[in-house]
Amino acid sequence: MSRDIPGAGPGAGAVSGAGAAAGSGAEAAAGSGPPGRGRPRSSDADRAILAAAGSLLASHGLEAMSIEEVAARAGVGKATIYRRWPSKGLLALDAFVVSFSAEQPVPDTGSLRGDLLAALRTWVRAVTTTPNGRLLASLIGFAQHDPELHAAWRDRVLEPLRARHRVMLERAVARGEIPASVDFEVVLDLFFGAAQHRLLLGHLPMTDHFVESVVDVMLYGIAAR
Amino acid sequence: MSRDIPGAGPGAGAVSGAGAAAGSGAEAAAGSGPPGRGRPRSSDADRAILAAAGSLLASHGLEAMSIEEVAARAGVGKATIYRRWPSKGLLALDAFVVSFSAEQPVPDTGSLRGDLLAALRTWVRAVTTTPNGRLLASLIGFAQHDPELHAAWRDRVLEPLRARHRVMLERAVARGEIPASVDFEVVLDLFFGAAQHRLLLGHLPMTDHFVESVVDVMLYGIAAR
Amino acid sequence: MSRDIPGAGPGAGAVSGAGAAAGSGAEAAAGSGPPGRGRPRSSDADRAILAAAGSLLASHGLEAMSIEEVAARAGVGKATIYRRWPSKGLLALDAFVVSFSAEQPVPDTGSLRGDLLAALRTWVRAVTTTPNGRLLASLIGFAQHDPELHAAWRDRVLEPLRARHRVMLERAVARGEIPASVDFEVVLDLFFGAAQHRLLLGHLPMTDHFVESVVDVMLYGIAAR
Amino acid sequence: MSRDIPGAGPGAGAVSGAGAAAGSGAEAAAGSGPPGRGRPRSSDADRAILAAAGSLLASHGLEAMSIEEVAARAGVGKATIYRRWPSKGLLALDAFVVSFSAEQPVPDTGSLRGDLLAALRTWVRAVTTTPNGRLLASLIGFAQHDPELHAAWRDRVLEPLRARHRVMLERAVARGEIPASVDFEVVLDLFFGAAQHRLLLGHLPMTDHFVESVVDVMLYGIAAR
DNA sequence: TCTTAACCGAGACGGTACGTCAAGTCTTCCT
DNA sequence: AGGAAGACTTGACGTACCGTCTCGGTTAAGA
Numbered sequence: 001m002s003r004d005i006p007g008a009g010p011g012a013g014a015v016s017g018a019g020a021a022a023g024s025g026a027e028a029a030a031g032s033g034p035p036g037r038g039r040p041r042s043s044d045a046d047r048a049i050l051a052a053a054g055s056l057l058a059s060h061g062l063e064a065m066s067i068e069e070v071a072a073r074a075g076v077g078k079a080t081i082y083r084r085w086p087s088k089g090l091l092a093l094d095a096f097v098v099s100f101s102a103e104q105p106v107p108d109t110g111s112l113r114g115d116l117l118a119a120l121r122t123w124v125r126a127v128t129t130t131p132n133g134r135l136l137a138s139l140i141g142f143a144q145h146d147p148e149l150h151a152a153w154r155d156r157v158l159e160p161l162r163a164r165h166r167v168m169l170e171r172a173v174a175r176g177e178i179p180a181s182v183d184f185e186v187v188l189d190l191f192f193g194a195a196q197h198r199l200l201l202g203h204l205p206m207t208d209h210f211v212e213s214v215v216d217v218m219l220y221g222i223a224a225r
Numbered sequence: 226m227s228r229d230i231p232g233a234g235p236g237a238g239a240v241s242g243a244g245a246a247a248g249s250g251a252e253a254a255a256g257s258g259p260p261g262r263g264r265p266r267s268s269d270a271d272r273a274i275l276a277a278a279g280s281l282l283a284s285h286g287l288e289a290m291s292i293e294e295v296a297a298r299a300g301v302g303k304a305t306i307y308r309r310w311p312s313k314g315l316l317a318l319d320a321f322v323v324s325f326s327a328e329q330p331v332p333d334t335g336s337l338r339g340d341l342l343a344a345l346r347t348w349v350r351a352v353t354t355t356p357n358g359r360l361l362a363s364l365i366g367f368a369q370h371d372p373e374l375h376a377a378w379r380d381r382v383l384e385p386l387r388a389r390h391r392v393m394l395e396r397a398v399a400r401g402e403i404p405a406s407v408d409f410e411v412v413l414d415l416f417f418g419a420a421q422h423r424l425l426l427g428h429l430p431m432t433d434h435f436v437e438s439v440v441d442v443m444l445y446g447i448a449a450r
Numbered sequence: 451m452s453r454d455i456p457g458a459g460p461g462a463g464a465v466s467g468a469g470a471a472a473g474s475g476a477e478a479a480a481g482s483g484p485p486g487r488g489r490p491r492s493s494d495a496d497r498a499i500l501a502a503a504g505s506l507l508a509s510h511g512l513e514a515m516s517i518e519e520v521a522a523r524a525g526v527g528k529a530t531i532y533r534r535w536p537s538k539g540l541l542a543l544d545a546f547v548v549s550f551s552a553e554q555p556v557p558d559t560g561s562l563r564g565d566l567l568a569a570l571r572t573w574v575r576a577v578t579t580t581p582n583g584r585l586l587a588s589l590i591g592f593a594q595h596d597p598e599l600h601a602a603w604r605d606r607v608l609e610p611l612r613a614r615h616r617v618m619l620e621r622a623v624a625r626g627e628i629p630a631s632v633d634f635e636v637v638l639d640l641f642f643g644a645a646q647h648r649l650l651l652g653h654l655p656m657t658d659h660f661v662e663s664v665v666d667v668m669l670y671g672i673a674a675r
Numbered sequence: 676m677s678r679d680i681p682g683a684g685p686g687a688g689a690v691s692g693a694g695a696a697a698g699s700g701a702e703a704a705a706g707s708g709p710p711g712r713g714r715p716r717s718s719d720a721d722r723a724i725l726a727a728a729g730s731l732l733a734s735h736g737l738e739a740m741s742i743e744e745v746a747a748r749a750g751v752g753k754a755t756i757y758r759r760w761p762s763k764g765l766l767a768l769d770a771f772v773v774s775f776s777a778e779q780p781v782p783d784t785g786s787l788r789g790d791l792l793a794a795l796r797t798w799v800r801a802v803t804t805t806p807n808g809r810l811l812a813s814l815i816g817f818a819q820h821d822p823e824l825h826a827a828w829r830d831r832v833l834e835p836l837r838a839r840h841r842v843m844l845e846r847a848v849a850r851g852e853i854p855a856s857v858d859f860e861v862v863l864d865l866f867f868g869a870a871q872h873r874l875l876l877g878h879l880p881m882t883d884h885f886v887e888s889v890v891d892v893m894l895y896g897i898a899a900r
Numbered sequence: 901t902c903t904t905a906a907c908c909g910a911g912a913c914g915g916t917a918c919g920t921c922a923a924g925t926c927t928t929c930c931t
Numbered sequence: 932a933g934g935a936a937g938a939c940t941t942g943a944c945g946t947a948c949c950g951t952c953t954c955g956g957t958t959a960a961g962a
């Protein structure tokens with residue numbers, strides 16, 4: 001772990017595992033860290049590895065992706081991968097983030113109901129119409145026995161997503177649609193939890209009716225008035 | 226594979242050959258194949274295997290459990306395990322079901338709110354105070370790349386659990402607490418989904434406040450009245 | 451091993467329990483041995499087993515013959531085989547003896563040279579035109595790590611063969627063709643050894659020229675006169 | 676299998692990759708593939724494996740030698756063995772050749788009789804006073820159901836041995852002891868065949884009398900003069 | 901310009917576990 | 932008591948990846 005955290009330019013959502021995971025991200029900035037003796041890392045290799053990993057993940061899932069085959073497809077030595085990512089999970093996470101992030105814009109429709117519906121529909125579409133759905137489930141599954149991936153998922157996927165969606169709720173409070181006493185965290189858990197439940201267990205499809213029902217139960221409850 | 230899936234007790238879709246062994250024990254039920262030719266399977270072996278699997282799962286998790294070591298600990302040949310369970314996931318599922326099922330009684334407190342609170346508290350306690358919590362998460366994770374386990378989980382764990390909890394909602398309709406138009410499935414997804422979300426991702430603890438908030442949002446919504 | 455070697459009539463060196471079964475068949479002859487409590491052994495089973503073993507041996511060789519498959523083909527339980535033969539090698543030996551013995555008549559042409567030529571030609575033909583050649587090699591190979599088979603081979607195949615061929619030499623002595631001081635054993639070793647050498651190692655074919663050369667070297671030597 | 680059979684020293688057809696390691700060591704000879712890409716094979720491993728195999732063979736025979744245990748004793752992964760030798764037989768062959776080859780010098784006593792006696796005595800001593808005797812028998816046995824070993828035995832053991840001994844006969848022709856018309860191959864078959872016959876079947880011991888008788892029959896024949 | 905440090909592709913290394921096979925024995929019910 | 936069936940323990944098989952470690956060879960920055 002001499003000089004992890006190679007690239008990840010400013011603004012972009014840190015692509016390499018080490019970037020965000022390590023926290024800082026400030027690296028190629030000035031002379032911080034080792035200045036750069038020796039041959040620099042090949043960014044061709046970066047790209048080839050992520051591309052190979054991505055295509056393997058999309059076609060056969062995380063479990064079927066082996067470092068061995070990623071290396072072979074990328075035309076790269078295994079050590080070149082291990083120099084960049086400490087584990088298969090974090091590599092897969094990067095490959096996932098590349099194609100999933102920023103697919104989740106926070107809507108602003110003027111009403112909380114509209115925002116919630118739009119946000120949930122966006123999420124549902126992303127996971128049902130692309131390989132990212134299975135991949136997301138696979139990563140959460142894998143994270144159950146890989147503490148590093150577990151932590152990285154929380155820091156680099158879950159929390160940013162929740163943060164972006166929390167503003168929907170803040171706007172609703174500002175508009176007086178919901179009281180300030182509402183526990184945002186619980187609301188987000190219900191919101192994403194129900195959908196993720198269906199994604200992971202597959203017992204029922206995520207129809208439009210499902211999306212609307214989730215939103216309406218959350219807004220108005222089920223108790224008879 | 227002459228006589229896998231021997232019993233499959235009434236109603237429940239026992240999936241693995243051991244389903245009967247673990248679940249009901251009713252075996253020579255139907256006329257599939259000769260009823261009892263050859264040496265019968267040793268129930269000592271059944272017990273030893275499940276016990277060994279259970280203790281390994283409890284101490285080190287699913288990923289650390291290998292068929293090889295289960296066999297060694299149970300004093301049993303690997304083939305004896307493969308004769309009963311087609312995969313490590315289904316073996317773990319049986320070991321899990323043995324100690325988790327029937328820990329989830331359906332409460333009847335007289336009010337829907339009371340029932341929901343009691344049920345969720347029971348679930349939360351089960352997953353936070355025993356190794357079953359990590360095991361459950363681990364199994365759901367494993368199921369993401371094991372279709373057989375995925376199906377078995379749905380049939381033998383999820384659906385029975387939901388069925389038992391649906392009656393809470395039916396009673397509430399009968400009492401007039403909620404309208405009959407409520408979509409039970411969505412309610413159950415929100416109910417278990419939120420909690421499972423926290424279990425799998427571990428971003429926040431499952432406090433009593435969490436339990437109450439989940440129930441109250443579901444009952445009364447968050448919209449300002 | 452309750453009642454091995456049941457029959458073994460006078461004279462014949464039947465070694466394994468099945469020796470009798472394969473050789474004579476006369477078993478429950480008189481009251482010799484256990485008189486016959488319980489159900490008698492099925493001679494259908496005897497025949498089915500030897501037939502199954504024989505066909506497997508002929509088609510794929512000794513190594514590819516497993517007791518498991520012999521049992522399956524013969525429609526017989528494995529224990530039924532083990533009750534009769536203590537090991538796969540001895541079963542194969544019986545299957546071999548059935549079809550090889552008595553194929554080796556001792557010729558009587560009136561001269562030693564004629565006898566030797568005829569005998570060797572007979573042997574060569576037997577091992578080059580039937581599956582028995584490979585089977586013989588296979589059995590000798592197998593006997594190298596199966597002491598019971600090794601002993602049985604000597605007693606039931608090798609020694610009878612040598613005994614029958616020794617008479618050729620005795621007749622030659624009587625006729626005055628060779629001196630009485632000739633060591634018959636060495637002669638037999640040269641005679642069969644050279645041929646078996648080619649059979650086992652396959653470095654050269656067993657042509658008619660080979661047969662004649664072997665005989666002539668043995669008779670007249672190679673030294674210039 | 677990129678660079679199996681690397682060297683194959685002059686003339687002799689070294690069969691397994693380790694042939695070179697065991698035999699000559701000349702390796703990077705021809706241009707088959709890139710000459711030395713990747714980490715080179717460890718010759719420590721070569722030695723450790725052959726030593727472990729040799730000691731197992733000497734103590735318990737070929738049948739009791741398992742790749743598993745060779746690997747364990749050599750402190751080596753199983754794959755490291757399979758990378759070098761395709762089968763247990765060829766590994767054993769190399770271990771055998773190491774300790775048997777060059778134990779068979781060709782004598783030059785001045786007379787054919789002297790040469791034959793010395794050569795046969797050498798061979799008999801080698802197989803009766805060292806574990807190589809049983810090992811040789813075992814390998815020939817094993818070769819009966821392993822075509823690769825069968826071929827390798829012929830190429831790496833049998834043919835070189837015969838070639839070395841053929842010169843004895845050539846010298847005898849030159850000296851006028853035997854006519855040039857003698858079929859050397861048949862002579863060699865008789866010579867080694869008789870001895871190997873006794874080795875494999877063990878029906879009689881290989882005494883000095885046996886050695887002399889074999890040689891004298893071959894030289895002078897048994898026919899009365 | 902010459903070191904020298906870190907990279908690169910390749911592939912061997914010691915391990916662990918896999919799922920399969922057959923061995924020879926044991927246990928059930930049936931004949 | 933024998934027979935067919937088939938489960939039992941044992942032990943080895945050959946394969947797949949793991950993450951680490953050499954190889955011979957670039958590719959820069961620093962001396």
